[in-house]
Amino acid sequence: MPLIFQEEINSATRLGIWKIEEEAAFFRNKVPVHRQVTHPHKMLQHLAGRYLLQYLFPGFPYHLVQIADTRKPYIGGDAFHFSISHCGDFAAAIISETERVGVDIEKPVEKIIHIRNKFISTAEKEALNPLSIEELTQIWSAKEAVFKWYGAGQVDFKEHIRLLAYNDDPPCFNCCFTKNNTLLNVFLNQLSGLCLSYVATKK
Template sequence: MPLTFLEEIHPNTYIGLWKIEEEPAVLEKQLQLKDHEKEVLKGLNTQKRNLHWLATRVLLRKMLNTEEYIDCQPDENGKPVLLNMPHHISLSHSYDYAAVIISKDKRVGIDIEIIKDKITRVQQKFMSPQELSFMDEQYAIEHLYVCWCAKEALYKLNGKKETSFKDDIHLEEFPYQTKGVLKGSIHKEPLVKNYKIAYRKFEDYMLGYVYEEDEE
């Protein structure tokens, strides 16, 4: 499971990316799974889903650098949380990659997606007309994936099921580049919170991640 990169993006806040090349049994041996986690694995109906579940947790263990059991379970909204450690976490996966972001003191979100042109068929479901108006025609598919990853990362940071990508998560206009930072916000009356979301393209994938900054 070769490390693609591990980077500190803010004090006590790290992102990690791994390429998945092992069989599920190899990954499972690196974890200390309890019976309830083994039941979750049994419920995953494809080897790829099995690999993704295991790989994100192996990467999480490596980033936490611990030999202790990691009690990672979904909360009432399905967001993965650590019950026996203080860190905030977010997990993602797509095809051959697993991605994790951890922070000791900040809420976080991460998303990784393989880039495919089918995203154009669903763009109106997660993008507002104003957001669609600033898509770069030359790099429309990549630009859409930046927006998707940014909104998914914000959704995961927020951790509330009722949050709508199109109606509640808004992105400011930004030019497409292969790596950059854009501004976004979550609007859930009566609150509006602003964020800076970082992204980067590598190979045929897009990665987006965000952490909650200190109040000014």
Template sequence: MPLFREWAPDEHSLAAVWHITEEEHFFADQVPVRADTIRHGKRRIEFLAGRFLLQYLKNDFPLHAIAKNPNDKPVLPEGPYHFSISHSYPYVACIIDELGDTGIDIECERASILSVKHKFLTPEESELFPDTLPDILLAWTAKEAAYKYQGLRGVDFRQHLRIVGWKNITEAEKIISIKLPLIDDSAKKTFKSLIDKDFCLSYAIRYKHYKI
């Protein structure tokens, strides 16, 4: 069972990363959802693996109740959980929060992101990060996690998801603070990021002592 990592960001949330090595039927046989309308095989496996991982973390997770809100954000309209899923084959990640909105993003290393960093980082933000693939990918995943946490349309990653600071916890773990002016001019959210040898991962946290 290739569970890459499982952890509790705090007492109200759970998260996990799964390394997909199984065939599609492994996930399809264990989740009560259909993926017939997804034609691309890899996308179908990612979809099923994400649902499988939600159910792995919370065996009472009502997969059948997942719907999209008016902003196309996957939600449980009647609760009891808030959640976020991300996949970058062959990895899938998810987070479940009992108290409020959350967001997670995982991205495998891809050098092409260096050529488009100007599309999601302002010059001021670029000065905050070393111009290396892991660090730029880290900034991207933090903004993607913030986008999912916010759950709104019409988002400009440079204007509406502004990185205002970050700090190291360890060499591989960072804390990033992002302003969310579409919610409120003073709104900020903290994200924890992990740099692995194969991917970068960021997710929403609420720890007060991580504030920047």
């Protein structure tokens, strides 16, 4: 089964990762397309992410999905809060009836070393001491998850998303989102060569 990871965070919040092995026709017969995507693989990612929402929460009301000016899909009234991420042949989704959520998956690549100063502050370097490609990618992924959790755009990753410390049990970053002075836990995982990060807070 292409579902390679699933977690029930609580009774109303579910997270999953799907390995995309199907053709687009498999997904088209099951989920609607909410925006036109011309690149074939990006369309496949788009469809797989939305199918995963349905898989995690059968009966998910697709007909209510709207697209914000920031290109973030949402359902008015906050009946469900959800977030989708794509990377290569993988799609991740988190969906909740009670939590505000954000998710991100990334594949570690060497390029991250060359752009690290764009998203990691001096204080974060001292607190976290990230050296490896995997560690740098996990930090980037964590900040992407916070960005998606916020959902309103206009976020400076270095200034507004400050990772304060790393904890082992469970693996997570303590984070301060300075745009609204919110303290967050960004939960982490590594599997199938991917870095996974997610945020879930009460609405």
